[in-house]
Amino acid sequence: MVRFSKKVISAAGASLLASTIISGAVQAEDTIKVGILHSLSGTMAISETTLKDVMLMLIEEQNEKGGLLGKKLEPVVVDPASNWPLFAEKARELLEVHKVSAVFGNWTSVSRKSVLPVFEELNGILFYPVQYEGEESQRNVFYTGAAPNQQAIPAVDYLLEHEEVERWVLAGTDYVYPRTTNKILEAYLKSKGVSEEDIMINYTPFGHGDWQTIVADVKAFGSAGKKTAVVSTINGDANVPFYKELGNQGISAEDIPVVAFSVGEEELAGLDTAPLVGHLAAWNYFQSVDTKINGEFIETWQVYTGDDDRVTNDPMEAHFIGFNMWVKAVEKAGSTDVDSVIDEIVGVSVPNLSGGHSTMMPNHHITKPVLIGEIQEDGQFDIVDETDGLVAGDAWSDYLPESAKLIADWRKPLSCGNFNVTAGSCGGAATN
Amino acid sequence: MGKRIYPIVLCLFMAFVLVTPAHASATLEEAVQTLATGKLKERATQIDQLASFQDVRVVPVLEALGAGTLFFRKSDKAVFRTAPTRDGLQLIEPLTGSVVATEAKKNLRKIKVNNKLRRQLKAVIADLTLASADEGMRLQAVNALAKAGDHNALPDLKAALAKEQHEAIKTALSEAIAALTLKDPEATEEEKLSALILFKEKGNQQALAIVSAFAAQASSPQEQAAAQSALASVEKTLAFWEAGQNIWYGLSLGSVLLLAAIGLAITFGVMGVINMAHGEMVMIGAYTTFVVQELIRTSFPGAFEYSLAIALPAAFFVPGVVGLALERSVIRFLYGRPLETLLATWGVSLMLQQAIRSIFGPTNQEVGNPEWMSGAFELGGLTLTANRFWILVFALFVFAVLLVVLKHTHFGLQMRAVTQNRGMAASMGIRTPWVDAFTFALGSGIAGIAGVALSQISNVSPNLGQLYIIDSFMVVVFGGVGNLWGTLVGAMSLGVANKFLEPYSGAVLAKILTLTAIILFIQKKPRGLFALKGRAVEA
Numbered sequence: 001m002v003r004f005s006k007k008v009i010s011a012a013g014a015s016l017l018a019s020t021i022i023s024g025a026v027q028a029e030d031t032i033k034v035g036i037l038h039s040l041s042g043t044m045a046i047s048e049t050t051l052k053d054v055m056l057m058l059i060e061e062q063n064e065k066g067g068l069l070g071k072k073l074e075p076v077v078v079d080p081a082s083n084w085p086l087f088a089e090k091a092r093e094l095l096e097v098h099k100v101s102a103v104f105g106n107w108t109s110v111s112r113k114s115v116l117p118v119f120e121e122l123n124g125i126l127f128y129p130v131q132y133e134g135e136e137s138q139r140n141v142f143y144t145g146a147a148p149n150q151q152a153i154p155a156v157d158y159l160l161e162h163e164e165v166e167r168w169v170l171a172g173t174d175y176v177y178p179r180t181t182n183k184i185l186e187a188y189l190k191s192k193g194v195s196e197e198d199i200m201i202n203y204t205p206f207g208h209g210d211w212q213t214i215v216a217d218v219k220a221f222g223s224a225g226k227k228t229a230v231v232s233t234i235n236g237d238a239n240v241p242f243y244k245e246l247g248n249q250g251i252s253a254e255d256i257p258v259v260a261f262s263v264g265e266e267e268l269a270g271l272d273t274a275p276l277v278g279h280l281a282a283w284n285y286f287q288s289v290d291t292k293i294n295g296e297f298i299e300t301w302q303v304y305t306g307d308d309d310r311v312t313n314d315p316m317e318a319h320f321i322g323f324n325m326w327v328k329a330v331e332k333a334g335s336t337d338v339d340s341v342i343d344e345i346v347g348v349s350v351p352n353l354s355g356g357h358s359t360m361m362p363n364h365h366i367t368k369p370v371l372i373g374e375i376q377e378d379g380q381f382d383i384v385d386e387t388d389g390l391v392a393g394d395a396w397s398d399y400l401p402e403s404a405k406l407i408a409d410w411r412k413p414l415s416c417g418n419f420n421v422t423a424g425s426c427g428g429a430a431t432n
Numbered sequence: 433m434g435k436r437i438y439p440i441v442l443c444l445f446m447a448f449v450l451v452t453p454a455h456a457s458a459t460l461e462e463a464v465q466t467l468a469t470g471k472l473k474e475r476a477t478q479i480d481q482l483a484s485f486q487d488v489r490v491v492p493v494l495e496a497l498g499a500g501t502l503f504f505r506k507s508d509k510a511v512f513r514t515a516p517t518r519d520g521l522q523l524i525e526p527l528t529g530s531v532v533a534t535e536a537k538k539n540l541r542k543i544k545v546n547n548k549l550r551r552q553l554k555a556v557i558a559d560l561t562l563a564s565a566d567e568g569m570r571l572q573a574v575n576a577l578a579k580a581g582d583h584n585a586l587p588d589l590k591a592a593l594a595k596e597q598h599e600a601i602k603t604a605l606s607e608a609i610a611a612l613t614l615k616d617p618e619a620t621e622e623e624k625l626s627a628l629i630l631f632k633e634k635g636n637q638q639a640l641a642i643v644s645a646f647a648a649q650a651s652s653p654q655e656q657a658a659a660q661s662a663l664a665s666v667e668k669t670l671a672f673w674e675a676g677q678n679i680w681y682g683l684s685l686g687s688v689l690l691l692a693a694i695g696l697a698i699t700f701g702v703m704g705v706i707n708m709a710h711g712e713m714v715m716i717g718a719y720t721t722f723v724v725q726e727l728i729r730t731s732f733p734g735a736f737e738y739s740l741a742i743a744l745p746a747a748f749f750v751p752g753v754v755g756l757a758l759e760r761s762v763i764r765f766l767y768g769r770p771l772e773t774l775l776a777t778w779g780v781s782l783m784l785q786q787a788i789r790s791i792f793g794p795t796n797q798e799v800g801n802p803e804w805m806s807g808a809f810e811l812g813g814l815t816l817t818a819n820r821f822w823i824l825v826f827a828l829f830v831f832a833v834l835l836v837v838l839k840h841t842h843f844g845l846q847m848r849a850v851t852q853n854r855g856m857a858a859s860m861g862i863r864t865p866w867v868d869a870f871t872f873a874l875g876s877g878i879a880g881i882a883g884v885a886l887s888q889i890s891n892v893s894p895n896l897g898q899l900y901i902i903d904s905f906m907v908v909v910f911g912g913v914g915n916l917w918g919t920l921v922g923a924m925s926l927g928v929a930n931k932f933l934e935p936y937s938g939a940v941l942a943k944i945l946t947l948t949a950i951i952l953f954i955q956k957k958p959r960g961l962f963a964l965k966g967r968a969v970e971a
Contacts, residue, residue, distance in 0.1 A: 046894075049794045208939060209688075209890050210681075212685070213934045219637065244819075249815065253547050253550075254550055270893070278546075278547045278550060382544050
């Protein structure tokens with residue numbers, strides 16, 4: 001009967017995989033399954049395929065070290081094909097059909113929002129490796145990417161302090177991450193005394209290709225005699241034509257620097273970076289970080305992929321940290337039971353690639369250093385600034401009045417992702 | 433000169449006092465070696481110290497520092513200029529320029545700079561090269577000093593103007609002097625007012641920046657009034673040119689739309705095949721360009737400037753063959769069944785995307801811009817970027833060639849005959865299946881050529897085609913199915929409309945408004961701008 005209902009559900013969820021159910025059930029006892037939920041086709045494949053590869057590499061490495069709790073780890077790769085509803089279906093397939101112990105996956109907040117109810121309903125574990133807009137803390141999700149205070153705010157601080165920027169262009173793609181980040185940044189800049197007329201906010205559609213007008217506008221906005229900078233939350237494919245237009249209209253980083261939150265080594269790989277030297281990016285990791293552990297990681301990665309030119313980037317490091325944290329928490333709990341792992345993982349500390357240790361905080365975000373890098377001609381970043389010590393991810397921004405009074409703490413007895421400190425009550429078990 | 437020395441002396445003094453004594457160096461050689469020590473924060477002082485020697489030998493060192501080619505050896509902290517070679521970096525003695533050795537990159541560390549230091553370096557280098565014998569270098573120096581905006585450079589600039597013979601540099605010098613005068617608190621009111629007049633006449637964006645900065649801190653009411661009037665006049669000039677600039681942007685967007693749509697105007701417009709794989713033909717063209725460029729890069733680096741021209745025939749041929757195969761294997765069985773064609777070509781488009789993804793990987797590929805496709809030039813008050821300009825020219829060229837092929841060649845005649853009356857054409861002895869196949873191949877090949885141009889402004893990724901497929905259909909339907917002129921007018925008017933809306937509504941809303949307008953237009957005129965008339969339409 002149990003088997004029957006399983007089949008009914010799986011038929012509803014993903015009808016194609018009847019054969020895998022049976023083989024999966026047979027193998028279930030001797031391996032620990034790890035789900036990998038990254039798009040391998042469609043628009044997001046450009047970024048996510050790499051993350052699938054890095055997960056496979058980490059799992060292979062762990063198996064070479066003897067696996068986990070005496071068992072081998074078995075990766076289960078599914079392809080949500082850059083299709084947001086399909087993310088939820090595939091997440092359900094991983095949890096219900098394959099019975100994975102943890103899922104590493106997603107890119108873009110909209111895909112994460114689409115799988116949240118599934119992880120909550122089926123009590124799974126998700127590690128989300130990409131920087132995001134914050135304003136969320138969910139019991140089943142661990143955010144190993146940067147929250148705004150671990151990327152956007154320090155980047156703006158750098159521009160304020162070192163470039164003495166007075167006028168700001170906040171340019172982004174029109175969806176939830178840039179809109180929320182820009183809302184936080186606008187509030188932050190105003191708290192620093194920047195006036196309304198010195199902030200220009202601009203949104204463009206996904207995959208925007210014609211940047212002539214906007215770049216010209218930025219140029220005009222920058223000719224007010226005050227130092228101007230662009231804070232870019234432009235996503236994915238739209239970046240290449242944007243930077244090309246900047247280069248062609250002769251805007252150099254010395255005139256109007258652009259600091260980007262979604263441009264890393266992978267994105268620059270498809271670009272002639274010579275005209276972009278000096279434009280900035282803020283991340284928690286750069287391939288150019290000069291530490292022993294990073295050198296080893298890059299070498300393993302290049303050997304694994306068989307390509308000496310393959311680059312590493314920040315979300316890859318996030319998976320590296322998240323995976324090791326999960327391994328350590330499982331070892332601590334002595335089982336892969338979801339509830340015990342969720343309890344044990346808070347406080348777990350593992351080495352990151354920039355030479356320090358990252359710790360899982362009670363709000364399910366992690367501590368990381370913030371690095372500011374300048375684009376170089378070889379497509380790498382020169383690190384020009386670094387925060388003193390680590391920054392703990394803040395789920396609820398302190399600069400938005402409605403979220404400043406919320407805190408997240410998943411330790412018992414509070415166990416709440418959005419505790420309102422003024423009202424003294426938890427906003428509800430669910431997020432947001 | 434006195435004014436210039438003072439801050440340098442102060443910096444030197446500070447270097448002596450604040451930084452450890454080891455940093456204070458007696459000779460230029462020692463000063464260069466200090467660059468290997470200290471953090472990014474201390475580099476500004478180090479650069480000032482180097483400049484204080486007023487020795488032109490230091491210029492290549494500073495240039496290398498700015499370009500990121502100045503390294504120090506980890507073992508002995510010796511500073512070198514470097515040049516890349518096959519097995520590492522060639523070490524060059526920083527001041528003398530003699531080649532010392534070649535060293536593996538891992539034994540060296542780059543001396544980092546940031547934007548602020550790069551700006552400082554430019555100003556320092558400019559100061560040192562203002563008296564250079566080379567005209568290009570002098571001009572660069574003047575412009576750099578104007579940009580740096582340090583009024584302490586005024587006496588040097590004035591001295592240089594007195595000596596200068598070259599007209600262009602003279603103009604640049606007077607402008608630089610005027611710009612700096614407006615920032616100089618010691619300049620007389622008269623000097624400032626005449627400087628303002630110069631910028632009022634210039635009336636470009638740079639003038640706007642300088643004048644508005646001055647207006648923000650002008651002290652006397654007379655200065656304030658002059659600044660405001662200059663500001664108003666500059667803004668008026670700019671507003672005049674802005675309309676022209678918008679038309680240019682619109683035409684340039686239109687040319688991209690035209691290129692993307694022109695192949696579809698053949699396969700969909702002339703043949704009536706709803707070809708969802710059209711975008712992928714554009715993508716294959718772009719990837720062909722990439723492959724050709726890679727071959728040129730590895731085998732004939734000298735020919736890189738012509739790589740796009742070399743890639744053109746290949747980018748026509750490869751998608752053309754793919755199109756031919758597609759027509760022979762899939763589409764010919766589906767003529768007259770538009771729904772099935774739509775689904776089948778959609779499936780093919782996904783297969784082509786994934787095939788490219790498997791072969792080349794999911795990440796963007798880098799297609800380089802040749803020199804003549806980079807940068808911008810000024811035309812009156814308009815800024816035209818080179819790549820957009822050439823793409824516009826190229827789009828019109830492709831359009832003209834296609835028109836000639838259709839109207840004045842034997843194949844074009846057959847093609848038109850087949851589309852107008854298949855039965856009649858067949859009975860006249862035209863092999864209609866082959867005409868169909870080659871028409872489809874021609875459409876695909878043209879799409880591939882568009883890929884060459886689009887690789888210059890967009891990503892070369894497996895998703896390239898998807899970005900343009902909707903726009904392409906929009907243009908063809910709007911312009912009128914089956915009419916090439918309609919495609920031209922449709923593309924250009926959509927481009928211009930979009931660019932005029934954008935400044936007022938933002939990019940997102942502009943796109944929505946354009947689409948809504950097209951929907952309404954199609955309601956009124958279902959056959960588009962230039963509707964075909966006659967029997968062919970009813971058939």
